[in-house]
Amino acid sequence: MVQTPMTRERLFALREEIARLEGNCAAAARQEALAGESGHARKRENHRLPLGVPALDHALEGGLPLNGMSEIRSQLMRDATAATGFALALAVLIQQQPEADHAPVLWISDTVTSMETGIPYALGLADFGLKPERFLHAAPRRLEEALWLAETAVESGAFSASILEVKGNSAHFGLTESRRLGLRAKAAGRPLLLLRQSGEEEASSAPFRFLVEPAPAKSRLLPDRSVLGGSIGNPVFRxxxxxxxxxxxxxxxxxxxxxxxxFFPAHEPERAWPAGRLSAHSGSRLPASANRPGRPQELGSVLALDQAS
Amino acid sequence: MRLTALDEAAEAIGLRKNQGVAEARAMCPKLDVVEEDLAADRRLLDGIADWCDRYTPLVALDGRDGLFLDISGCAHLFGGEKALLADILARLFHMGLDARGAISSAPGLSWAASRFGRGGIIADEDMETVLAPLPVASLRLDQQTIAALQKLGLKQIGDLVMAPRAPLARRFGTQLLLRLDQALGRDEEPVSPRRPVASLSAERRLIEPVQAEEDILYLTGQIAQSLKTSLEERGAGGRAFELMLFRVDGRVFRIAAGASQPLRDPKRIAALFSERLQAVHDDLDAGYGFEILRLNVMRHEAFDTPQEDFDGARQKDASLAGFVDRVSARLGADCLQNFQLCESHVPERAVAAAPAIHGFASGKKPVASGFPWSRSERPLRLFRRPEPVDVSLAEVPEGPPESFRWRRVMHRVSRSQGPERLAMEWWIDGADAQPRDYFRLEDDTGHRFWLYREGLYGQMPPPRWFMHGVFA
Structure with a gap:
């Protein structure tokens, strides 16, 4: 087939257009270079947040997009905390960016999920790396209200990250609504994390979707770089x-x-733990009653059956 | 059964209050008797009181069938006292209500003149001459005193005014003289309004009623504009606003909205109500339209004018405050919360959720940020109330469980950390509250939990296990 230079030019332009619509960075950057325009808004549009793990950053084409919606999913309700943890970790990373200026994080919760797995706990957030005073919790009653809240929050530009938690695959939150949210987030240039708890894979407008599953935590390190056996250290996500x-x-x-x-890359954890381990406690055991001599350290562990007590 | 109220037709036949129903039926067999509904009467009176808010913000209920309106400083807005009274009575008449009214400088005299006299406007110098021929019942006294006075032949108030005061006080108590003085304006009588009085208010009266939401919002913006100068004079901004909508048929709607920061910008005030109108959309029945719109500032606070700067940091604060206001107006103040740390080591008391509108945007620092005691890591999500967990196998006396059943799923514990013993607060929970031993557990699938044991093994009551939170 013979292509005239005219057709080729046209095809090229169309391809560029498609790439731009899909939000492909490289193509957009090339086009920008071609057009020769530069500005703060354009720069923000292509902004990515590297997660510090090369394999993941490569797959994400540079990092988590800061100008749109990303979806985080958990398979089962009992995995919801792992997804919560990953979303909050991303929020911490976004919040400590210089541009974010420590703007607060908004958490839009879902009523059912809050009943099933609890509400975010301020002291736990502090332990997780998030400042509780820069955290707002919204508890809308219905999904429509939650969607309106997310839209308003993204538009207001007052939050460094907004997290919208939904449960399952609701009929009221389909492709139309997700596209609307995604476009709002893109127009405002703000990150929106959609946290779908116990949901199936579903077509949405988010360019990236993560599935988070819990994994055994790292062991705690002692000052001499040795591992405290049986201890529970930093959380690990699959x-x-x-x-x-x-x-x-x-x-x-x-x-x-x-x-x-x-974030640090972790190795696949070894599943089997030695049997008969004691409870990890770096300090001494609880003291015995004050008016009696301290008991000798027990050799094994004594088990109480249900009826024994 | 007795008659308690009559309409004009019944009065024309010659029926009286307190007459037996049987007797009344004997006089007029076709009599239509309806059972008294005090609650409905009360609702009607409340509705009329709401309607009367158009004349003055100080409206007080008086018994079952009366209203006090404090019109100090309001009469000139309606063309004088005479025109005001005529206007009220004419409008009430057209609504189908038979009302009587009197204006005087003493509430007691107005009460007496409207119920027992001819009503109308009573000048200060005529007070005694108007009051003198009225019966003693018009002094708001109890039945016993009235009967006693009438037995003595003191039938009119004029007789009391002439009589020496000391014997009256000795015989009938101070109440009689107090009422007499109040009716004559010699003693103060405060009228307590039924609603809190707004610190500032502005209104717009319309010739043509409005129905559309955009019109209401536009007018709200205009009214807010006229409030702005008064707020500026006081150096204040409003924190709580109330929009009153007077419908043409007499119904009054009140829409309240709060702000997280003192506001005086008309646009932002109108924006607050735009969200509120969205929220109350179904309850707001415009009917034939609203004829009066009034904007009240219920609470105001000092407004510090910020110095604009170039880096836009203040812009960010303003957009956050705007967001908080919008959400609180639309979904209620409780919808948006921020967490405040409290001085307590009991996990559920260490954090309190407060509505964000009460101080997130105003930049108040949390009370206690640093915790003096050392504690182990806290879970990311905490249950509202701890859930009971079925533990069949646990290390005694104070070890972690081997496995546990939670929500009908068996979890095998692979690693555990703890215990962290927390004694309950005796000044709240009492001295016999059981201490809690918290454990951080990980099961073999990698889920991490925060369990605690309430009580100790080997003691009565036997210990119970609870799930209190989950870790990431």
């Missing part, structure tokens, strides 16, 4: 990038360090 431009889904283990506020 993360699957379900939807992205990559054809093959990326799956990896991520450790969140709340103290450094940083």
């Amino acid at each position: 993360l699957t990038l379900e939807k992205s431009r990559n054809p093959a889904p990326v799956s990896l283990y991520l450790e969140w360090n709340p103290h450094d506020r940083q």
Whole structure:
């Protein structure tokens, strides 16, 4: 087939247009370079937040998009806290960016999920790396209200990150609504994290979707870099990038360090733990009653059956 | 059964109050008797009182069938006292209400003149001459005193005014003289309004009633504009606003809205009500339209004019305050909360949720940010109330469980950390509250939980296990 230069030019322009619509960074950057325009707004449009894990950042084409919606999903309701943790870790990363200027984080909760897995706890948030005084909790009664809240929050530009928690795959939150939210977030240039608890995979307008599953935590390190056996340290998530431009889904283990506020890649945990381990307690055992001599350290662990007490 | 109220037709036949129904039926067999409904009467009176808010903000209820209106400083707005009274009575008449009214400088005299006299406007110098021929019942006395006075032949108030005061007081108590003095304006009698009085208010009266929401909002903006100068004079901004909508048929709607920061910008005040109108949309029945719109500032606070700067930091605060106001106006103040840390080591008391409108945007610092005691890591999500957990196998005396059943799922514990013993607060929970031993557990699928044991093994009552939170 013979292509005239005219057709080729036209095809090229159309391809560029499609790439721009899909939000492909490289194409957009090329086009920007071609057009020769530069401005703060354009720069913000292509802004990405690297997560500090090369494999993941590569799959995300540079990092988490800061000007749109990203979806985080948990398979089961009992995995909801892992997804919560990952979303909040992302919010911490977004909040500590220089541009974010420590603007507060908005959490829009879902009534059913709050009843099932509890509401965010301020002291726990502080332990997780988030300042409780820069955290707002919204508890709308219905999904429509939650969607309106998310839209208003993104538009107001007062929040460094907004997290919208929904339960399952609601008929009232389909592709239309998700596209609307995504466009709002894009227009405002603000990140919106959609947290779908115990939901199925569903077509949405978010360019990336993560599946989060819990994984055994890291052990706590002692000052001499040795591991305190049986202790529970930094949380680890099993993360699957379900939807992205990559054809093959990326799956990896991520450790969140709340103290450094940083993700680290983690190895696949060994499942089997030695049997008969004691409760990890770095200090001494609880003291015995004051008016009696201290008891000798017990050799094994004594078990109480249900009826024994 | 007795008659308690009559309409004009019944009065024309010659029926009286307190007459037996049987007797009345004997006089007029076709009599239509309706049972008295005090609550409905009360609602009607409340409705009329709301309607009377158009004349003055100080409206007080008086018994079952009367209203006091404090019109100090209001009469000139309606063309003088005479025109005001005529206007009230004419409008009430057209609504189908038979009302009588009197204006004087003493509430007691107005009461007496409207119920027992001819009503109308009573000048200060005529007070005694108007009051003198009225019966003693018009002094708002109890039945016993009235009967006693009548037995003595003191039938008119004039007789009392002439009589020496000391014997009257000795015989009938001070109440009689107090009422007499109040009726003559010699003693103060406060009228307590039924609603809190607004610190500032402005209104717009319309020739043509409005129905559309946009019109209401536009007018609200205009009224807010006229309030702005008064707010500026006081150096204040409003925190709580109330929009009153007087419908043409006499119904009054009140829409309240709060702000997280003192406001005086008309646009933002109108924006508050735009959200509120969205929220109350179904309850607001415009009917034939609203004829009066009034904007009240219920509470105001000092307004510090901010210095504009170039880096836009203040802009961010303003947009946050705007967001908080919008959400609180539309979904209620309780919808948006921020967490405040409290001085308590009991996990559920250490954090209190407060509506964000009460101080998130105003930049108030939390009370206690640093915790003096050392504590182990807290869970990311806390249950509203701890859920009972079925533990069949646990290390005694104070070890973690081997496995537990929670929500009908068996969890095998693979790692555990603890215990962290928290004694309850004896000054709240009492001295016999059981201490809690908290454990951080991880099961073999990688879920992390925060369990606690209430009580100790080997003691009565036997310990119980609860799930209090979940970790990421």
